[in-house]
Amino acid sequence: MKETGQFEVYVEVLRAVIIAVIFLFLLWSDRKNDLKSWDGWRYILNGFFFLTFATTIDITDNYPSLSKFYIIGPTVLEAILEKIVGYLLGSILLALGFFKFVPLIADYRREAEARRKAEEFSKNILSSVDEGFIIIDENYRILSANRAFLESAGVEFTEAVGKKCYAVSHHSEKPCYESGEECAVMHTFQTGKPHNVLHKHISSDGSPYYVEIKSYPFSRENGRVKSVIEVLNDVTEKRQLEEQLAHSQKLEAVGQLAGGIAHDFNNIVTAIMGYAKLIKKKNASIEEAKKYAEQILLVAEKANSLTKSLLIFSRKGTLEVMPISVNDIILGMSELFRVVVGRKIELETDLLDEDIMIMADKGQIEQILLNLISNAKDAMPKGGKIKIKTAFAKLGETFIKVHNLEPAERYALITVSDEGEGMDDETKARIFEPFFTTKPVGKGTGLGLSMVYGIVKQHKGYIKVESKKGIGSKFYIYFPETNEMPIGMDDSTDKFFSGNGEKILLAEDDNHIRRLMENCLTDYGYKVVVASNGNEAVKVFCENDDIELAVIDYIMPEKDGLEASKEIKKINPNVKILFLSGFSDNNIEREINDEIKNAELLTKPILPERLLNKVREILSKEKELTSLDSDKLH
Ligand SMILES: Nc1ncnc2c1ncn2[C@@H]1O[C@H](COP(=O)(O)OP(=O)(O)OP(=O)(O)O)[C@@H](O)[C@H]1O
Ligand SMILES: [Mg+2]
Known part of the structure; x- marks a missing residue:
């Protein structure tokens, strides 16, 4: 009996400690107020604790062994008081708990409503816009797609979801990046950054259309992109409009340019024609003809500098530095x-x-x-x-x-x-x-x-x-600034070097230039055979086995200069080649050096003295080499 009494003392002390702890905890947590949804449950659980505690108190039992621990009155009174306090606290805590839940429930309802509205809003936007939206996972499977995408791909939602994006969009079994196309999605997965690409697609009727593809990271896990949102926009019409605009701007520019230079050229041509007519006059003396020719050269110089400026403008001209x-x-x-x-x-x-x-x-x-x-x-x-x-x-x-x-x-x-x-x-x-x-x-x-x-x-x-x-x-x-000194005016530029009856193939598609060069070469001691395109050049070369030098325009119809000279070289590897070109471009020079050994290049305008001097230089080199070779033989 004594042991039971002592045990009950422990229970009673423990109970008092628990009640004190619960009160202190409630007081503390109420002040902290950071447990929110847990608050309601806490009050309710505590309320139940007090209610069960109150109901278990037996008033008829007088707890005789405990009487010395109570400060006031007999144990029955204490029991009644404990019961009342237990019920009271229990009900208050239950009520508090319930009222804590009321705003939470309201909040929850509001949040749920807002979420529903936001979802409906995005769904409405996604299904109203013309851009196609798809969400793609790391394995390139479609997780979701909007109306525009489904319509353009011609599939139902259930047919698209779970399928590979390239299978649905391109009807392909391989990812785009394996087919050589740039893949925006792959880029975003790799870099974690948005990316844009433009894809050219061919529609079922064979016409091309352009799709602008933008990809953005959609969800991440441990910093890695887990899914990507891809936005597809058909920009065919926009591109066509841009092309039309660029084309009309170009036309306008060409019109302005033509207007600007036509006036200058007109003056130049008028002067050249005028002086040429004066020379043609039967009674024009040699002296007069020379004077007029001087004037022709002067105005032609102007035309030359005009075209040079245009070439500089197009960044294709040569500089004579x-x-x-x-x-x-x-x-x-x-x-x-x-x-x-x-x-x-x-x-x-x-x-x-x-x-x-x-x-x-x-x-x-x-x-x-x-x-x-x-x-x-x-x-x-x-x-x-x-x-x-x-x-x-x-x-x-x-x-x-x-x-x-x-x-x-x-x-x-x-x-x-x-x-x-x-x-x-x-x-x-x-x-x-x-x-x-x-x-x-x-x-x-x-x-x-x-x-x-x-x-x-x-x-x-x-x-x-x-x-x-x-x-x-x-x-x-x-x-x-340069430290180089100016070169004095070289008289040799005015000297025309002559030939010794060497045979030259001249291939040039412009009739006027060809005739001028042919006259010039023939007048200065060369035998000239001519061609007006690449094919003809090869043919003429085959028909004449004593050609020492081929002067070939770089750009010609049917077969260009480079191709023609490669064939000519195959027929006779010893023949010398001199290319003529309207522009000096490093690429042209590189191409010539790569394809044909020891070929030379002369850029237009090709005046008689430059042509004659270059031809002489090339043919003399040939002679020197040949004489060296023959020296060696002897
Ligand atoms: N010295 C200047 N003072 C004021 N504006 C100038 C001057 N130089 C150029 N500009 C402005 O720059 C523009 C472009 O000049 P630019 O020389 O390229 O073409 P332009 O003079 O209009 O035509 P163009 O040279 O074919 O006659 C001019 O239209 C003018 O508005
Ligand atoms: Mg100007």
């Missing part, structure tokens, strides 16, 4: 500048005493100056002053690298400044764009400064502009 003095060019053009600017404008030149030498194509530098001067003149319709200045400049190493300049100790700096209308920042940003002009139609082509830019770049120089609206503009041009 040599050491030249910047001051000399400016001084040499001062008369022309004065004519260009007119009487209203004052022209001031401020040139360095020391000569500045640069490696440049004289004609092109003149072109730059002429364009800058004529722009400056246009900017000053009411007159003003144009200043041309030369100076030396030093440039930093980084600057040289960044702007891809030819490294040099010093640079020649030419500045052309005016007091004209100036430019706002928007105009200034676009002036080097081809066809950008603010001048009325027929007045400006917008090619002037883009040519200037092209020429400066080809010379490994640098150009910049400063301009203020209403105040004026200043153009700065830097060219690397």
Whole structure:
């Protein structure tokens, strides 16, 4: 009995401790208030605890062994009090628990409603838009797809989900990247970043259509992309519109360009025709004919520099670079500048005493100056002053690298400044764009400064502009200085070297050029056989076994120059080849060197002296070699 009494004491103490702990916990957790949904359950569980505790108290049992632990009254009263407190606390806690749940339930309902609405919203968007959306997992299986995608692929939702994306989109058994196409999805899986590609598809009726594909990471696990969302957009119509726009812009540009140069060419052709008619006059003396021929050469030179500028503009032209003095060019053009600017404008030149030498194509530098001067003149319709200045400049190493300049100790700096209308920042940003002009139609082509830019770049120089609206503009041009000295005017360029009856095959498709070269070669002692295309060249070569040199135009109809010369070389490996080309392009030179041994290249325009001298040089080499060989034999 005593042991049972002691046990009950322990139970009673434990019970008191538990109640105290529960109270303390409730108090603490209520203050912390971070258990939220658990709150309700906590109160309810505690409420039940107190209620069961209250119901288990037996009032009839007087707990005799416990009487000494109670402070007040008899044990029955204590039991009643405990029961009342237990029921009261239990009910209060249950009620509290219930009320804690009420807002939670409301919150839950609100969240569920918001979720439902958001899902419906995205579903509605995805099914209303024209873009196809698909979600793809790591194994390239479709997890979900929207209406637009299903319609374009011509499949039902159930037919698409779970299938490989390439099987549904391309009816292919291999992933796109294995078929050589760029795969946006693979890219996103690998890099974790969005990616865009453009795919060309062929529709069932055989017409091509273009699909722009964008992929974005959709879900991740431990930083790895687990699924990707792919957005597919048919951009065929957009591309067609862009192509049409580009085409019409190109046509407009060609129209402007043609308009601009037609006028100059017309003058040139009129002058050439006029002088040629004068020569043809029966009674024109040799002296007169020579004088007219001089004039023809002068205007033809202009035509030559015009086409050269156009080629420079298209970045295909050749530069005839040599050491030249910047001051000399400016001084040499001062008369022309004065004519260009007119009487209203004052022209001031401020040139360095020391000569500045640069490696440049004289004609092109003149072109730059002429364009800058004529722009400056246009900017000053009411007159003003144009200043041309030369100076030396030093440039930093980084600057040289960044702007891809030819490294040099010093640079020649030419500045052309005016007091004209100036430019706002928007105009200034676009002036080097081809066809950008603010001048009325027929007045400006917008090619002037883009040519200037092209020429400066080809010379490994640098150009910049400063301009203020209403105040004026200043153009700065830097060219690397050279230490090479100018070559004196070589008389030999005027000398025409003759032939000794050697037979030459001349293949050129342009009738006029072919006739000119044929006349020139025949007049200077060569036997010439001609062809007007690649096939004919090979045929003519087969018919003449004593041809020593083939002069072949690089671009010709039917069979191009390179192909024709390869066949000719097969027939006779000893024959020499001289190619003629409209452009000097590193690729052409490389191609020729790769394909044909010891072939030479001459770029157009091919004037008689250049042709004759080159032909002589090639044939003499041949002779020297042959004599060396025969020396060795003896
Ligand atoms: N010195 C300048 N002052 C003010 N604006 C200029 C000056 N130089 C060029 N511009 C602006 O840059 C534009 C482009 O010049 P650019 O020389 O390329 O073509 P353009 O002069 O309009 O035509 P084109 O050279 O064929 O006659 C000009 O239309 C003009 O708006
Ligand atoms: Mg201009």
